[in-house]
Amino acid sequence: MDDQLEPEALDKLRAELRRGVIVLAVMAQLRTEHYGYSLRKTLADAGIAVEEGTLYPLIRRLEKQGLLDSQWRVEANRKKRFYRLSGAGQSALATLGREWTALNAGVEKLLDPSE
Amino acid sequence: MELVNSYLLQVGQHLPRDQRSDIIRELRDDITEQLDALAEQAGRSPDAADERAVLGRLGHPLKVASSYSSRRYLIGPGLYPAYLKTLRTSIGLVLASFLLFWVAMGSDNTGTYVLKGLLGQVLGISFWVAVIVTTVFLLLETSGDKLGWYHDWSPDQLKRGVSSVDTGDLVINLIAEGYFLLLWNGFVSFSWGADPQWLAGLDFSSIWADLFLPLNLTVGGLFGVHAVVLVQWVWQRWSACLELVFGVLLLGVLAILLLAGNLVTWNDTAPEETVVWADRTLRFAVVMVAVFTLWDSKLAYGRWRQPAFDE
Numbered sequence: 001m002d003d004q005l006e007p008e009a010l011d012k013l014r015a016e017l018r019r020g021v022i023v024l025a026v027m028a029q030l031r032t033e034h035y036g037y038s039l040r041k042t043l044a045d046a047g048i049a050v051e052e053g054t055l056y057p058l059i060r061r062l063e064k065q066g067l068l069d070s071q072w073r074v075e076a077n078r079k080k081r082f083y084r085l086s087g088a089g090q091s092a093l094a095t096l097g098r099e100w101t102a103l104n105a106g107v108e109k110l111l112d113p114s115e
Numbered sequence: 116m117e118l119v120n121s122y123l124l125q126v127g128q129h130l131p132r133d134q135r136s137d138i139i140r141e142l143r144d145d146i147t148e149q150l151d152a153l154a155e156q157a158g159r160s161p162d163a164a165d166e167r168a169v170l171g172r173l174g175h176p177l178k179v180a181s182s183y184s185s186r187r188y189l190i191g192p193g194l195y196p197a198y199l200k201t202l203r204t205s206i207g208l209v210l211a212s213f214l215l216f217w218v219a220m221g222s223d224n225t226g227t228y229v230l231k232g233l234l235g236q237v238l239g240i241s242f243w244v245a246v247i248v249t250t251v252f253l254l255l256e257t258s259g260d261k262l263g264w265y266h267d268w269s270p271d272q273l274k275r276g277v278s279s280v281d282t283g284d285l286v287i288n289l290i291a292e293g294y295f296l297l298l299w300n301g302f303v304s305f306s307w308g309a310d311p312q313w314l315a316g317l318d319f320s321s322i323w324a325d326l327f328l329p330l331n332l333t334v335g336g337l338f339g340v341h342a343v344v345l346v347q348w349v350w351q352r353w354s355a356c357l358e359l360v361f362g363v364l365l366l367g368v369l370a371i372l373l374l375a376g377n378l379v380t381w382n383d384t385a386p387e388e389t390v391v392w393a394d395r396t397l398r399f400a401v402v403m404v405a406v407f408t409l410w411d412s413k414l415a416y417g418r419w420r421q422p423a424f425d426e
Contacts (some may be wrong), residue, residue: 036141037148052145053182059306060183081141115268 035080129180170284197417276349292338336361355418362412
């Protein structure tokens with residue numbers, strides 16, 4: 001009997017785990033203004049690499065929900081869309097941040113083999 | 116940036132129209148930034164290999180486009196490109212077999228008779244082919260087998276398009292041109308039941324016979340170009356150029372028709388007012404066709420001259 005999980009099944013689990021975390025990471029990063037590529041780069045530098053096909057639809061969805069404000073501006077001779085957390089987004093981030101801290105502490109405890 | 120332009124064109128074709136421009140502009144900016152970063156690392160300008168690398172990592176255009184949609188599908192984005200290709204190819208094969216059969220039968224009376232019978236049947240066969248292909252793909256979708264379509268994709272498969280396809284416009288053109296060709300070559304006819312009295316004594320003037328071949332060539336050429344665009348699902352520079360050439364030639368033929376003295380001939384049995392009415396009606400129809408052809412040629416010129424796709 002093989003104890004190893006199929007790579008595809010593991011990918012699915014990883015994707016599920018990352019889904020909510022990415023939303024929180026994106027919102028946290030957008031406390032300061034970013035355009036798409038700079039946001040993706042900052043997240044990647046922080047160890048959270050997000051594909052374009054995941055990030056752009058996500059920020060559009062967050063904007064539609066009123067959590068982000070956006071603005072087209074020209075920078076370095078290129079038109080870019082800049083995003084920033086809205087008032088509603090800041091209050092949602094504060095709530096989600098508290099929940100994350102509590103969840104993280106709980107999961108850390110559960111993962112600790114000495115517990 | 117030709118590869119990037121073709122890529123974005125194909126992503127755009129699968130995006131909702133109201134969001135297309137915004138999404139494509141943002142994606143273009145991201146791709147450009149990635150290319151700049153790659154070039155900066157290598158200390159040179161971005162080249163085609165960089166474009167292939169960035170687009171290869173981004174993945175199939177339909178996969179990128181589908182990530183913007185939260186809709187649920189009967190046949191999801193994982194199978195849809197293969198489904199569309201199989202459906203088009205199967206129906207194309209039915210039509211091609213039908214045309215080959217028609218050519219093999221020749222244009223004598225037997226051939227014409229058989230063709231008329233087949234015309235009805237070919238629609239029925241196409242319908243059942245579509246049902247079978249759709250059922251097979253529905254089963255594949257529910258079985259979870261995604262055929263690995265996206266994994267096998269590479270930017271080299273991109274068609275170098277210059278403009279997206281307007282489905283309605285293309286289908287209307289194909290139907291109008293196909294029907295005209297069948298009508299013009301005598302394979303279908305207007306069925307009045309019995310010839311009305313007011314048509315008695317009227318006939319087409321000799322100018323129509325003189326233009327038999329030019330009209331077949333120009334309308335046939337346009338039909339061929341539109342059929343190729345239907346299969347490729349993107350306008351390429353050469354197809355836009357061919358549409359323009361055939362469009363201009365057709366305009367020339369229509370101008371000859373409009374400048375002709377009579378479009379119908381008159382014998383003693385037809386009242387003069389009927390002849391005048393028939394001639395005016397035909398001229399009006401020719402003018403309408405000319406206006407549509409002029410419009411299509413203008414669009415074709417725009418596609419041909421477009422240096423690159425830009426939202």
